Amino acid sequence: MSSIPSTVNAVERYAESRRLYEEARDVLAGGNSRLTVYYKPHPVYVDHGEGAYLFDVDGNRYLDIINNYTSLIHGHAHPDVEAAAIAALRGGTAFAAPTNAEITLAKLLCERLPAVDQLRFVNSGTEAVMMAVKAARAFTGKPDIAKFEGAYHGAYDYVEVSLASSPENWGDPDAPAATAYAAGVPQSVLNEVVVLPFNRIDETRALLRQNQDRLAAVVVDVMPSRVGLVPASPEFVAALQEECRKLGILLISDEVISFRVGYHGAQGAYGFEPDLTTLAKIIGGGFPVGAIGGRREVMAVFDAAEQSPRVPHGGTFNANPVTMAAGLKAMELLTPDVFDRLNRQGEQLRQSLSDVIRLSEAEWQVTGAGSLFRLIPTRAPLSDYRSAHLNREQSARAAALHWELMNRGVFIGSSGFGCLSTPMADGEIEAVVKAVEETFHAGDL
Numbered sequence: 001m002s003s004i005p006s007t008v009n010a011v012e013r014y015a016e017s018r019r020l021y022e023e024a025r026d027v028l029a030g031g032n033s034r035l036t037v038y039y040k041p042h043p044v045y046v047d048h049g050e051g052a053y054l055f056d057v058d059g060n061r062y063l064d065i066i067n068n069y070t071s072l073i074h075g076h077a078h079p080d081v082e083a084a085a086i087a088a089l090r091g092g093t094a095f096a097a098p099t100n101a102e103i104t105l106a107k108l109l110c111e112r113l114p115a116v117d118q119l120r121f122v123n124s125g126t127e128a129v130m131m132a133v134k135a136a137r138a139f140t141g142k143p144d145i146a147k148f149e150g151a152y153h154g155a156y157d158y159v160e161v162s163l164a165s166s167p168e169n170w171g172d173p174d175a176p177a178a179t180a181y182a183a184g185v186p187q188s189v190l191n192e193v194v195v196l197p198f199n200r201i202d203e204t205r206a207l208l209r210q211n212q213d214r215l216a217a218v219v220v221d222v223m224p225s226r227v228g229l230v231p232a233s234p235e236f237v238a239a240l241q242e243e244c245r246k247l248g249i250l251l252i253s254d255e256v257i258s259f260r261v262g263y264h265g266a267q268g269a270y271g272f273e274p275d276l277t278t279l280a281k282i283i284g285g286g287f288p289v290g291a292i293g294g295r296r297e298v299m300a301v302f303d304a305a306e307q308s309p310r311v312p313h314g315g316t317f318n319a320n321p322v323t324m325a326a327g328l329k330a331m332e333l334l335t336p337d338v339f340d341r342l343n344r345q346g347e348q349l350r351q352s353l354s355d356v357i358r359l360s361e362a363e364w365q366v367t368g369a370g371s372l373f374r375l376i377p378t379r380a381p382l383s384d385y386r387s388a389h390l391n392r393e394q395s396a397r398a399a400a401l402h403w404e405l406m407n408r409g410v411f412i413g414s415s416g417f418g419c420l421s422t423p424m425a426d427g428e429i430e431a432v433v434k435a436v437e438e439t440f441h442a443g444d445l
């Protein structure tokens, strides 16, 4: 258990989690079903959640500041969301038929998102991105896509390209190499993806122009969590949209996480109009969900009414009524005032953490926007994947910070990624700041 750093009785504190992990390794490959919940020496197993808090199987209580990787914007078991889900559950969980519930949630989302006329539901952000890419190919008649170096868009082969490039293989900074993430990815996949440098207008324009005849779409997350959670500059987003329009390349805004930055999503905050938008996480009220939305003309590729659809699209649990009911309630609770409060708290947290870092002279910084933040073990200015890439020593410090905060009852993402939820009050924000402050004072992080 040597990689769980100090504080009191770390081994005993996580004894039941360790036992469950050992049991799990027998029947679950790697001991779990999801890479993002794995960290060394073993994950903490959760028993249950209540509002802003989690309780693990050893009885430890945590303030949850990862909220199932940003998806639980109302924390755990919000009474109104729970009641909506239970009411839906009583009427049956899924049918071989559409229901009214999906129309209601679609209307709400279309009203809020300036660039979304229509949408379709799926069960994850991965599927949403995959269907958006397929829609763009069908609409433009072009085969390839472009994406930004290091950006995460789920587990579809094409968007995983160059997700984890390293100095050994990332190549030219102006024209990043297309590298494989998973072993066994065919070279043909790498050949069909153009990798762009984030936040760099001239280089991005040049690569799009060189490849315009083969590019169906550019996929962009304007606040990529794995690219240091450094927001794109507004000039960059405007230039990207302008260049895509000029070249006949569709712009896909991946707002799976960044939709939570405001009432009108990231597209509202930046004032841009992507052709397609992908959503997931918060729109499902804590249940599995995803959605692809966009311009009516582009979304017509899914239409089966007049001809066989250009992009046939199914999914046994798509738009199931329980997800739709919980998602609708969660979204209704997110009024403009609620977003304002959450984002103000986010700003306050980032500011207080920056102050703590400065006063403790720690080699860290805090990034993020809205209710999102990330603690990064460097003071160097960050703008793209390469500047935010951690070396071995920095990765070790990030892993140590994670355990130091877990030991102090703060449940944060293992890369220092976190987010707020609506049940949090000022006291919870102060608790995060205090735990980070104690950590920096206690050790040589």
Ligand SMILES: Cc1ncc(COP(=O)(O)O)c(C=O)c1O
Binding pocket: 069, 123, 124, 125, 126, 127, 129, 152, 153, 154, 155, 221, 225, 254, 255, 256, 257, 280, 281, 289, 290
């Ligand atoms: C920007 C972005 N796109 C897509 C995905 C994939 O979503 P899901 O995990 O629901 O498949 C994620 C997941 O974190 C994400 O952050």
